[in-house]
Amino acid sequence: MFDFLTIAKALADESRIRALLALRDGELCVCDIIELLDLAPSTVSKHLSILRQARLVETRKDGRWIYYRLPGDKAPHQVQESIRWVCDSLSKDLTAKKDAIKIKRIVRSHLKNSCQI
Amino acid sequence: MFDFLTIAKALADESRIRALLALRDGELCVCDIIELLDLAPSTVSKHLSILRQARLVETRKDGRWIYYRLPGDKAPHQVQESIRWVCDSLSKDLTAKKDAIKIKRIVRSHLKNSCQI
DNA sequence: ATAATATTTCGTTATATGGCGAACTATAGG
DNA sequence: CCTATAGTTCGCCATATAACGAAATATTAT
Structure with a gap:
């Protein structure tokens, strides 16, 4: 029950849901x-740590950057089912669709900054 | 997204989860x-109204009593999937098991009060 | 009609939560 | 070494939420 509530509380916030859904297309750095x-870094960091404590995301450090991603197959079944629930419920969500487009642009522009052709 | 968050917030509280799971074996009055x-009537009423607003429960009035139950097949797909998620996640939960036993006793004793043999 | 029971609504209070900025840690680059 | 960048932690504030009791509503029983 405790683990479930940790997950449920983590999923009860729009910013965290948007962050989680944004990871569907692959890892992202903070x-x-x-x-x-469009929130303060400290706010986003807190949100991500809440998702992390619920095991809804995993992290990988690479130099200055910390990449967040959805957990893999060895994650607890409860976690996987929770993510499936969120993704299924919001597969056609308009905000999520807009975010997906925005994220593509963000990732592109960040790439452009680091490896300019 | 709004509907989803209403559901997610409704599910992010232990008392509401316990109430919801208790309805698995059939309707219950408040x-x-x-x-x-073991909470004040006003507190429980508020919890149930939150579950009701999220459409996670339906009600039926019978005399003085208001019976709450899990929604039927004509409930929104999102609602049904959410309930399935909760029930699956907590199918083996100890608190829920104890509650199921307690509820059986409560229902029995309430029946005994109204139709004494 | 009156009393008792079931439930909800309302007002209050304490705690939890989301937001921010400032300060801190860690890494990369000049 | 110094600066810039990425991220986290901490302290603060405003709002949201869970809890309660008192009062209101509705229904049944006396």
Whole structure:
């Protein structure tokens, strides 16, 4: 029950849901998500740590960046089912669709900054 | 997104989850749930109204009593999937198991009060 | 009609939560 | 070494939420 409630509370916030859904197309670093949500870095960091504590996201550090991603197959069944529930429920959500487009642009522009052709 | 968040917030509270799971074995009146959760009537009423607004429960009035139940097949797909998620996630939960036993006793004793043999 | 029971609504209070900025840690680059 | 960048932690404030009791509503029983 405790684990379930940790997950349910983590999913009961629009910013965290948007962040989670944005990870469907692959990992993102924190600054990507900051730009997506248009919130203060400290706020986004807190949101991500709540998702992380619920095991709804995993992290990978690469130099200065910390990449967040959806958990893999070895994640607890409860976690996987929860993510499936969110993704299924919001597969056609308009906000999520807009975010997906915005994220593509954000990732592109960040790439452009680091490896200019 | 709004409907989803209404549901997610409704599910992010232990008392409401316990009430919802208690309805798996059939409808209950408010006083049953008050006795189960051991909270003030006004508190339980508020919890149930939150579940109701999220369409996670339906009601039926019978005399003095108002019976709450899980929604039927004509409930929105999103609602049904949400309930399935909760029930699946907590199918083996210890608190829920204890509650199921307690509810059986509560219902029995309420029946005994009204139709004494 | 009156009393008792079931439930809801309302007002209050304490705590939880989301938001921010400032300060801190860590890494990369000049 | 110094600066810039990425991220987290901490402290603060405003709002949201869960809890209660008192009062209101509705229905049944006396």
